[in-house]
Amino acid sequence: MTHSLHRKGTKEDLKSDYVILAMRAAGIHDTTPEVKERARQKLLRIGEIMGQHKPTNIMMDRLQRFSPAITASFDNIKPVKQVLQVLKQEVLGISIVVSGLISEIQKAVKDVGLQMHTVHLSLGVFGKKELLPSEKILELTTMCGHHCVSPQSVTHYVEQIKKNKINIDAAAQELAKPCVCGIVNPTRVRQILSELLA
Structure with missing residues (x-):
């Protein structure tokens, strides 16, 4: 997987x-x-x-x-x-x-001209889901499979953007930075931040 x-x-x-x-x-x-x-x-x-x-x-x-x-x-x-x-x-x-x-x-x-070998599907999340952050924050944090992007970081950068201390593009890059694997997608991070700010 x-x-x-x-x-x-x-x-x-x-x-x-x-x-x-x-x-x-x-x-x-x-x-x-x-x-x-x-x-x-x-x-x-x-x-x-x-x-x-x-x-x-x-x-x-x-x-x-x-x-x-x-x-x-x-x-x-x-x-x-x-x-x-x-x-x-x-x-x-x-x-x-x-x-x-x-x-x-x-x-x-x-x-x-290739064929798929295997398909993996996520069956979802089980357990005490009420302890999880909001769905919108999860959309962002689940982009890093090693969970190097914390919900607290997302909240922090949303607040920093609201206070005009950082722009949305810079915040997206900062949130993607801890994911050294490179699978956090800054384009999508910007979109999610925009939705969190709305």
Whole structure:
């Protein structure tokens, strides 16, 4: 399963929120130092490809150098489709996970001439949901699967914007910053902040 699975929002909201995750396979891409290095070079190439297609956010460069995965977020399906097209042509042999609206991803995959291997669905949240922040704040905080964007930070930046101490674009960038994986989508953060300010 992927840590980008539990993103919240309406279908319309989620049309501007996609994540690509590339990950080497344990037991395959790490059997010897040479194999591990080849896989690392392939991951770096994938990061380069993602970076060429205007991600809204991407894993920090210094993490890309040693991480077994590389991630990026996009604010529409078109660049996701372009990344998949290039990856198909290059045949790098690294697992690719795309998170977002399944109907949009299915169409993109089909258009590129690929087949989906697996589909993961979030079954929702169980337990004492009354202890959770508002749905709108959850839409923002669930963009970071490691929960590095706290509800308190969201509330803080909403207040700072109201007091004209920071503008909405800068606040969106600040809220995305703790997510070193690069899967918090600043475009969507700006939209959610606008709604919280309304």
